[in-house]
Amino acid sequence: MKNHDQELLLNIENLHIHFVLKKETVKALNGVDIKVARGKTIGLVGETGAGKTTTALAIMNMIQKPQGRIIDGKITLDGIDILSKNRMEIESIRGNLVSMIFQDPMSSLNPVLNVGEQIAEGLVLHKHMDRKEALVEAGELLEKIGIPRSRACDYPHQFSGGMRQRVLIAMGLACNPKLLIADEPTTALDVTIQAQVLQLMRELKANFNTTIFMITHDFGIVAEMCDEVYVMYAGTVIERGTLTDIFDHTRHPYTEGLFNSLPDIEHRNRELIPIHGRTVDPTNLPAGCPFWPRCNYICDKCRQDMPPEILVSDTHGVKCWLYENTSENPLMRRDYVAEENND
Amino acid sequence: MAEVKRVNKRAFLREHRKDGKALEMVRIFSSNYLAMIGLVIFLIILIAVIFANVIADYNSIAIATHPADRLLPPSAEHWFGTDDLGRDVFARVLHGSRISLRISVGAGFLGLFIAGTIGSVAGFYGGVVDNILMRVIDVLACVPCIVLAIAMVAAFGASEFNLILAIAVSTTVGLSRTVRTAVMSVRNMEYVEAARAIGQSTWKIIPRHILINCIAPIIVHLTIIIACNILTTAELSFLGLGISAPTPEWGCMIAMARTNMRSYPYLVIAPGVAIFLSAISFNLIGDGLRDALDPKLKR
């Protein structure tokens, strides 16, 4: 048991976070459990409002108080209980033990400081280098991400979107953190640039031996980058498993719906089968399983009780009443059905 | 030919009615207690303006001098005391509100008209037109507001209309820039392009899609401008450039009472507080309106 804990870098248990506004309460997270083993890349997938970014901010202990309230739950990062730390302690953890890359490379850099200085800032703060050393180190980091050292004195506006995202990655990796959270790092980029950035992240992961916590809405990126996948809906993880579990043995109706909604590049005539209805409103969650209003497999129980996580294999957990008594997979994923028909 | 389908629009909308936009705005506005304080002060001032003559007669109390009663301290009979000519200060403050509000609101709307025209033309057409108009505004901006007003009053004489005109022109600088920025930010929105794509004509696009979305910042700025105008009116009168002597004007009253300020501070305090309250009420209302007029704000 002790050994198992050693392997775990991040352990999120039963995390509930609500944002209490004047007139309403946004139930952002409603029981999130995520375990991240060292050296792995984890993909957190979900649509807008599923609570992906809130989860990431919680790991950084950056939930906006006083509206953001941690109702319940525990986050353990490298043996440290994140949520119980005070501001001083958490500031030494941020950037040092864990760092984050944001979605928008345009607004995440300070326009009046040159990039070398911005990378060096973290080094001065956490590695206690003096400014000169830090600037040299920053230059080296830039080389590693494929930007010539000479550009360290340039300002953010002189870089293109892809380059800025590289700079942000360099800043994230500056202090060699154990965990790197990437919140939709390539969403704002073009595909060819996205491919470059993903390639870079793969290389850096190998070099720095960083654990990556990748937030995305794109199953394509997950398939390419990740070892394990967590699918979120309405502030809870509704399915988790290895790549094979999720991609080839999809269990949750929502995950199935996502796959059925994606155009299949190999079979362009395959109809899209969208999930009907609209995404859930976190201020007004339905009773029971949050997905039931959009689900094609509902039973009475779904409307009343939230299903617990049911393990369908050692690595594959799913929150759905379909698997309460059986391990049979009743889902009809478009491509599976099509393949069967071909045979 | 197939029969044309019809649905009674009014009946349908009535059936599916939710709270109207206006009602929602009122609700947002009334939940902002600072704005409500502003509104209450404003209403009190408004009552003063309307009923000034009923409460205290203009000619016999506010204007006529009573040498016997000069410089009396506040009492039940003279709430704010009397001034050096024996006039009731309360009555004068009361009647002063009429002039103050008339000039500042009048100048505010006149300024809005001038600035609205300049700003929306400059913002909508852009390019050369924008450049020329904005340079004219830049020139005006180089002269301090109050100096500009003083110069105009000095040049055209100190009538009430000239005062309004002078203050209006001096407010044009800021207001026309506000209008221009608002128009420019809306002009490039996709819904304006969408309206063009369905073939809507320009003269319908401007009010329907552009101006209506500029109204919030403009109204907010207008209330602030009016608050400023109250101060400017007082300043000008204080300097002797606005309303002349016997007419009860707040700035004028302070100027007159200046000599006796040490011994009879209430002579300055009463009109001073009146200026302060009326200016702040407009500011607070402006703040509340900004929130209430934002269509994206949820109930």
Place this chain on the structure above:
Amino acid sequence: MTDHNTILQVRNLKKYFKVGAGLLHAVDDVSFSIERGTTLGIVGESGCGKSTLGRTILRLVEPTSGDIIFEGKNITHVNRRAMKQLRKEMQLIFQDPFSSLNPRISISCAIDEALVLTGRYKDADERFAKILDLMGSVGLDERLANAYPHELDGGCRQRVGIARALAMEPKFIVCDEPVSALDVSIQAQILNILRQLKKDHNLTYIFITHDLSVVNYISDAIAVMYLGRVIEMAKTEELFANPLHPYTNALLSALPIPSIHNRKERILIRGEITSPINPKPCCRFAQRCDYCTQECLEKEPPLVDLGNGHMVACNRVGK
């Protein structure tokens, strides 16, 4: 020249914008034609001029030179009044469902505005029946008629945008990234609606997007744009099976596939898109191309038809 089946033909269309540093070649010598009832996908990365192309075709942006021939009629220089009539035939669906609706106008009023302009309806009640009809056809609940845009989510707003375009009963619609701001489950709903409407009303689409898997699903033919130029154009199956231009190749291989099988070898292209301001007279992709030769730096390759409608602009091809 144009046969009856061609709804739109674009010939040597150019749109240059004056900017501080010179001329920005947003659309540079683009020619193509679309058959009635088909969808042409236009693919490219940000800044390649695909949105400008769509707007220039609709004359929301005035072209610098070239011809736009719609239903056999050259509309490049028709006056404002004639254009107003033409607007009924050709419509635009926008990318951003948040800025494409006026926040102070309710859903029914927004659609009504378009219906009034068609001049086909006698009074408000007739139009209102049509509004409800349109809302139904894009899957909007009629209770939303009174709602304002901020009360709706992205998917519903995009439906309103589609309903507004449909209100004009157009024959031809330019869809400018209509699904790229939406979540996948909603994206699929909108794509299916667009497909269904096309079938029901025999519409012709130009579908502008940066997402290859979407364009693959919805288009009959695809034009790939790079820095204002069409560099490759072919039927969809042909383009995906046999991409010839190095850029198309790179684009296809850069696309992350949501499957853990058949992983492909990636072709990474170096560098980033170069500036569209005063481009040199050479192949615009030359700086990033692995096959770049002296010829590429000296001569701009023309778009050559290789037969069966596959056109490509690359010096390498055809040798």
